[in-house]
Amino acid sequence: MNPLQFEKDRPLDLIAVGRLCIDLNANETNRPMEETCTFTKYVGGSPTNIAVGSARLGQKTGFIGKVSDDQMGRFITNYLEKNEIDTQGIKIDQTGAVTGLAFTEIKSPEDCSILMYRDNVADLKLHPSEVDEEYIKQSKSLLISGTALAKSPSREAVFLALEYAVKHKVTVFFDLDYRPYTWTDEAETAVYYNLAAEKCDVIIGTREEFDMMEKLLNIKESDDHYTASRWFSYRANLVVIKHGGAGSIAYTKDGESHRSGIFRTNVLKTFGAGDSYASAFIYGLMNGKEISKAMKMGSASASIVISRHSCSDAMPTEAELLEHMETAIYETV
Ligand SMILES: Nc1ncnc2c1ncn2[C@@H]1O[C@H](COP(=O)(O)OP(=O)(O)O)[C@@H](O)[C@H]1O
Numbered sequence: 508m509n510p511l512q513f514e515k516d517r518p519l520d521l522i523a524v525g526r527l528c529i530d531l532n533a534n535e536t537n538r539p540m541e542e543t544c545t546f547t548k549y550v551g552g553s554p555t556n557i558a559v560g561s562a563r564l565g566q567k568t569g570f571i572g573k574v575s576d577d578q579m580g581r582f583i584t585n586y587l588e589k590n591e592i593d594t595q596g597i598k599i600d601q602t603g604a605v606t607g608l609a610f611t612e613i614k615s616p617e618d619c620s621i622l623m624y625r626d627n628v629a630d631l632k633l634h635p636s637e638v639d640e641e642y643i644k645q646s647k648s649l650l651i652s653g654t655a656l657a658k659s660p661s662r663e664a665v666f667l668a669l670e671y672a673v674k675h676k677v678t679v680f681f682d683l684d685y686r687p688y689t690w691t692d693e694a695e696t697a698v699y700y701n702l703a704a705e706k707c708d709v710i711i712g713t714r715e716e717f718d719m720m721e722k723l724l725n726i727k728e729s730d731d732h733y734t735a736s737r738w739f740s741y742r743a744n745l746v747v748i749k750h751g752g753a754g755s756i757a758y759t760k761d762g763e764s765h766r767s768g769i770f771r772t773n774v775l776k777t778f779g780a781g782d783s784y785a786s787a788f789i790y791g792l793m794n795g796k797e798i799s800k801a802m803k804m805g806s807a808s809a810s811i812v813i814s815r816h817s818c819s820d821a822m823p824t825e826a827e828l829l830e831h832m833e834t835a836i837y838e839t840v
């Protein structure tokens with residue numbers, strides 16, 4: 508059973524909050540960054556990718572965030588508009604902050620990494636006074652992402668967005684999106700992740716991300732069932748733990764669990780898997796699918812995106828996703 512209820516009659520399905528960045532994906536694959544010379548520029552940032560995935564699937568999607576007042580910032584906003592994402596919640600920085608850059612290194616399909624340039628980035632300058640309660644109230648759901656908690660004032664802006672969401676019965680999805688280089692202190696990281704997760708209805712993360720949150724509390728089990736059950740005494744109804752090529756598992760507050768396999772694909776690079784999974788999983792849940800079907804949709808979207816060069820621009824439409832689910836080979840794990 509799908510344990511989530513969404514308010515009806517709201518003009519937006521999903522508002523994502525947080526990082527708006529640029530991905531520079533290596534054109535020359537199967538080599539280290541030291542030997543990579545050319546890159547293709549795409550809009551990126553985990554919540555941005557999820558928003559694009561959501562819009563491509565036909566969800567009415569908005570964004571709350573901050574961009575730099577330069578060509579890069581305008582490139583991002585223009586791209587979102589082209590993808591029919593509502594940008595009224597996107598503010599323009601006036602302090603000279605820059606757009607975060609993610610250079611990707613594709614040494615092999617299994618060995619990819621990201622080199623981030625994130626000093627003085629505009630996305631972390633979003634101020635609580637720039638989060639509009641009336642805007643959040645117009646949405647059925649809100650997606651937050653952990654990296655926006657890394658620094659003030661973006662951290663407080665996210666917590667305020669969470670308060671408004673809870674007040675107005677907006678279902679909150681939390682994609683943990685833990686990027687170590689954005690944080691300086693392990694305890695600070697885990698404290699803020701745990702505090703935010705307490706206020707969320709659905710928590711989605713990898714095993715490693717949940718381990719990071721549990722280490723501070725001296726929880727050593729690394730056990731999916733235990734991890735999920737910890738959140739059911741707070742707001743969560745649904746917790747998803749992702750295991751890369753070994754699929755994912757979801758637990759619900761009423762004691763059910765669902766395991767999802769993967770769709771075999773010709774992997775070009777592994778990044779983008781989590782964001783595409785989240786966008787199609789959320790789409791499935793919001794469109795009345797059973798949890799296991801929504802997970803399958805997430806896995807299908809991930810298998811499409813990891814076979815393509817970009818993350819945002821590779822997100823499938825609903826027709827592409829459904830066709831892939833019919834034709835690609837699904838493997839239970
Ligand atoms: N090698 C792979 N082949 C097919 N699907 C994959 C592969 N790796 C990941 N996926 C899909 O993407 C989902 C999310 O991947 P994962 O690596 O766990 O997340 P993240 O990108 O956030 O680290 C998985 O649950 C799975 O459905």
Ligand SMILES: O=C(O)C[C@@H](O)[C@H](O)C(=O)COP(=O)(O)O
Binds near residue numbers: 528550551553780818
């Ligand atoms: O999140 C970023 O800033 C970089 C992303 O745009 C990038 O494409 C990526 O790492 C995707 O993350 P994943 O889906 O968790 O693999």
